[in-house]
Amino acid sequence: MTVIAPGMEIGILGGGQLGRMLALAAARLGLKAHIYCPEDESPAAQVAHAVTVADYDDRAMLDKFADAVALVTYEFENIPLATVKRLARRAPLWPGIDALGVAQDRLREKRFLQSIGIETAPFAAVDTQADMAAAVDVIGLPAVLKTRTLGYDGKGQFMLRDGAQCDEAWLAIGQAPAILEGFVGFEREVSVIVARAISGELACYDVAENEHRNHILDLSTVPAAIEKATADQAQTIAKTVATALNYVGVLAVEMFVCPGGQLIVNEIAPRVHNSGHWTIDACLVSQFEQHIRAICGWPLGAARRHSDARMRNLIGEEAEDWATLIGDRTAALHLYGKGAARPGRKMGHVTEIFPLGALSTGR
Amino acid sequence: MTVIAPGMEIGILGGGQLGRMLALAAARLGLKAHIYCPEDESPAAQVAHAVTVADYDDRAMLDKFADAVALVTYEFENIPLATVKRLARRAPLWPGIDALGVAQDRLREKRFLQSIGIETAPFAAVDTQADMAAAVDVIGLPAVLKTRTLGYDGKGQFMLRDGAQCDEAWLAIGQAPAILEGFVGFEREVSVIVARAISGELACYDVAENEHRNHILDLSTVPAAIEKATADQAQTIAKTVATALNYVGVLAVEMFVCPGGQLIVNEIAPRVHNSGHWTIDACLVSQFEQHIRAICGWPLGAARRHSDARMRNLIGEEAEDWATLIGDRTAALHLYGKGAARPGRKMGHVTEIFPLGALSTGR
Numbered sequence: 116m117t118v119i120a121p122g123m124e125i126g127i128l129g130g131g132q133l134g135r136m137l138a139l140a141a142a143r144l145g146l147k148a149h150i151y152c153p154e155d156e157s158p159a160a161q162v163a164h165a166v167t168v169a170d171y172d173d174r175a176m177l178d179k180f181a182d183a184v185a186l187v188t189y190e191f192e193n194i195p196l197a198t199v200k201r202l203a204r205r206a207p208l209w210p211g212i213d214a215l216g217v218a219q220d221r222l223r224e225k226r227f228l229q230s231i232g233i234e235t236a237p238f239a240a241v242d243t244q245a246d247m248a249a250a251v252d253v254i255g256l257p258a259v260l261k262t263r264t265l266g267y268d269g270k271g272q273f274m275l276r277d278g279a280q281c282d283e284a285w286l287a288i289g290q291a292p293a294i295l296e297g298f299v300g301f302e303r304e305v306s307v308i309v310a311r312a313i314s315g316e317l318a319c320y321d322v323a324e325n326e327h328r329n330h331i332l333d334l335s336t337v338p339a340a341i342e343k344a345t346a347d348q349a350q351t352i353a354k355t356v357a358t359a360l361n362y363v364g365v366l367a368v369e370m371f372v373c374p375g376g377q378l379i380v381n382e383i384a385p386r387v388h389n390s391g392h393w394t395i396d397a398c399l400v401s402q403f404e405q406h407i408r409a410i411c412g413w414p415l416g417a418a419r420r421h422s423d424a425r426m427r428n429l430i431g432e433e434a435e436d437w438a439t440l441i442g443d444r445t446a447a448l449h450l451y452g453k454g455a456a457r458p459g460r461k462m463g464h465v466t467e468i469f470p471l472g473a474l475s476t477g478r
Numbered sequence: 479m480t481v482i483a484p485g486m487e488i489g490i491l492g493g494g495q496l497g498r499m500l501a502l503a504a505a506r507l508g509l510k511a512h513i514y515c516p517e518d519e520s521p522a523a524q525v526a527h528a529v530t531v532a533d534y535d536d537r538a539m540l541d542k543f544a545d546a547v548a549l550v551t552y553e554f555e556n557i558p559l560a561t562v563k564r565l566a567r568r569a570p571l572w573p574g575i576d577a578l579g580v581a582q583d584r585l586r587e588k589r590f591l592q593s594i595g596i597e598t599a600p601f602a603a604v605d606t607q608a609d610m611a612a613a614v615d616v617i618g619l620p621a622v623l624k625t626r627t628l629g630y631d632g633k634g635q636f637m638l639r640d641g642a643q644c645d646e647a648w649l650a651i652g653q654a655p656a657i658l659e660g661f662v663g664f665e666r667e668v669s670v671i672v673a674r675a676i677s678g679e680l681a682c683y684d685v686a687e688n689e690h691r692n693h694i695l696d697l698s699t700v701p702a703a704i705e706k707a708t709a710d711q712a713q714t715i716a717k718t719v720a721t722a723l724n725y726v727g728v729l730a731v732e733m734f735v736c737p738g739g740q741l742i743v744n745e746i747a748p749r750v751h752n753s754g755h756w757t758i759d760a761c762l763v764s765q766f767e768q769h770i771r772a773i774c775g776w777p778l779g780a781a782r783r784h785s786d787a788r789m790r791n792l793i794g795e796e797a798e799d800w801a802t803l804i805g806d807r808t809a810a811l812h813l814y815g816k817g818a819a820r821p822g823r824k825m826g827h828v829t830e831i832f833p834l835g836a837l838s839t840g841r
Binding site for chain 1: 485498501777785804810812833
């Protein structure tokens with residue numbers, strides 16, 4: 116196996132804010148970031164040592180990119196499998212094709228979780244419109260119809276409250292292979308960010324409690340207001356998932372906390388995750404640095420917090436308020452270098468930190 | 479005055495590790511960094527949005543650079559005054575020419591400090607070889623002969639223990655205009671990093687205690703093992719210097735602590751400083767971010783620590799031990815992306831953090 120050393124070039128597929136923060140973390144460790152994405156002037160390109168602007172199906176450019184870098188990783192899971200397969204023939208690629216395949220397909224993901232004994236919402240496959248009625252019979256209502264692939268931030272989803280909505284739902288999600296998920300009556304949403312090294316070593320951050328607005332993450336608070344036993348179990352679940360996938364890198368596991376503390380895994384993201392941005396300011400080693408360490412075959416850092424933290428996303432025009440936000444002396448402002456503040460677009464985030472215990476006492 | 483907004487380009491003169499860490503801090507705030515330096519493949523260029531590789535006396539390139547950026551700052555004080563003067567005609571330039579002029583010349587620096595009532599070592603100007611004997615008579619021995627300009631990390635200095643060394647000393651420092659400084663019997667070396675905004679607002683970090691090896695900073699520990707009254711006075715001195723210079727940006731003040739707690743200012747650096755690198759890992763807002771905030775006309779962040787800290791420089795081949803260093807789970811490794819590990823070259827640093835109070839209790 117290639118030993119990755121400082122000075123080498125890390126290839127990152129995707130030019131968004133996650134790629135940008137990965138590139139910044141790589142820089143801190145003396146590594147060079149090489150961004151591959153179709154967009155000119157992407158957030159990640161602004162801080163990278165090298166940039167390839169090309170489509171994800173441009174075979175010649177993919178080959179050139181793979182040959183230029185010491186290894187390849189990615190900042191988003193909706194990357195074509197053919198792209199990563201082609202790259203993996205010429206360069207080490209982490210977290211790897213298997214984990215990506217599982218995370219790209221909600222049905223495979225749920226079946227995988229079930230196979231390793233982890234609870235999910237009840238689900239049924241919906242391959243055609245004709246499957247809808249039977250799925251509703253099995254799962255009950257309310258339920259959510261979700262495309263198997265390419266969904267994020269609530270896109271590709273339809274909430275069914277009535278059996279008469281079957282056709283409407285099928286049309287709304289674009290008549291694509293789907294999964295019908297039973298509604299889970301949860302008390303809170305939490306997530307766990309876990310890193311797994313090539314050696315199998317794990318580093319697991321404390322559980323974050325997440326609040327969404329318009330299906331987009333709004334607020335992450337650490338620690339989550341849950342019992343210690345529940346928090347421990349959430350971390351165990353995340354570690355179990357990472358190990359079962361033979362995962363290398365940072366993985367996020369989103370869960371619902373039900374009354375009584377029962378945990379239901381909602382989805383897994385095979386990458387650094389929005390609900391882990393607080394780690395930049397509240398930990399010595401952030402999720403971004405952990406990912407870089409893991410894929411380089413280096414030992415992981417400690418996932419210990421030095422502070423409690425509350426991270427708030429800046430969505431769309433919220434970032435235009437930067438002049439006020441920068442004046443908050445208890446908070447760190449992070450902006451992603453995006454030009455146009457389109458509605459729903461993640462433009463930045465703000466992290467407040469507090470002495471350890473301050474947030475758990477106050478809740 | 480130009481209002482600097484996220485998305486704009488910050489010009490930085492100098493491509494070393496300080497420019498690199500300034501560029502990374504600018505990126506976090508959504509700003510683009512444009513590095514100007516004569517070297518190809520500089521540490522700062524690896525993480526910058528734009529790079530101009532040209533000499534500091536290349537007038538056409540300086541003008542083009544000044545026109546491309548929203549403002550200019552610098553990462554080192556030994557930049558030709560003619561360069562900054564030329565740039566300042568076309569773009570806002572901070573911390574400013576006056577502070578640079580004072581800091582570039584040890585004699586002006588000492589006289590300035592004296593003029594605002596701050597104690598320095600006894601000193602005498604040595605403009606020619608003929609001045610040496612008289613200077614030694616006034617200052618006494620031991621004493622250190624230092625070039626007035628261009629010295630750093632012990633370069634351009636000669637320690638005199640005997641009056642017979644006058645000629646040797648004069649030759650050793652290159653027969654340049656110099657200053658003879660009386661020897662100060664100090665107990666420890668400390669430094670204070672202070673930021674001053676365009677509004678005059680000040681943010682002052684806690685006092686760091688510094689240990690040198692071969693005239694190069696080896697270790698900075700925060701807090702310094704000094705009385706609270708001494709620490710308060712050290713911060714007052716730093717704030718007094720920044721205000722008297724009408725300074726904008728981050729300034730470092732190095733001091734000797736003498737028996738009884740008397741403070742003697744050794745030198746000032748009109749820039750982010752090696753003894754402030756611990757702020758990256760032990761504060762929400764680092765010295766680099768403070769500098770960017772200050773020169774952009776933004777409010778300063780809090781200079782509060784969330785942790786005690788110990789920063790160790792990696793000099794020359796010490797950085798080749800990165801594979802061991804990365805395994806220390808209590809420490810953050812920072813590498814500067816430099817190729818050749820020449821003796822005495824600053825290649826990176828390691829910061830350990832500890833809960834607040836841990837280091838002061840232990841000493």
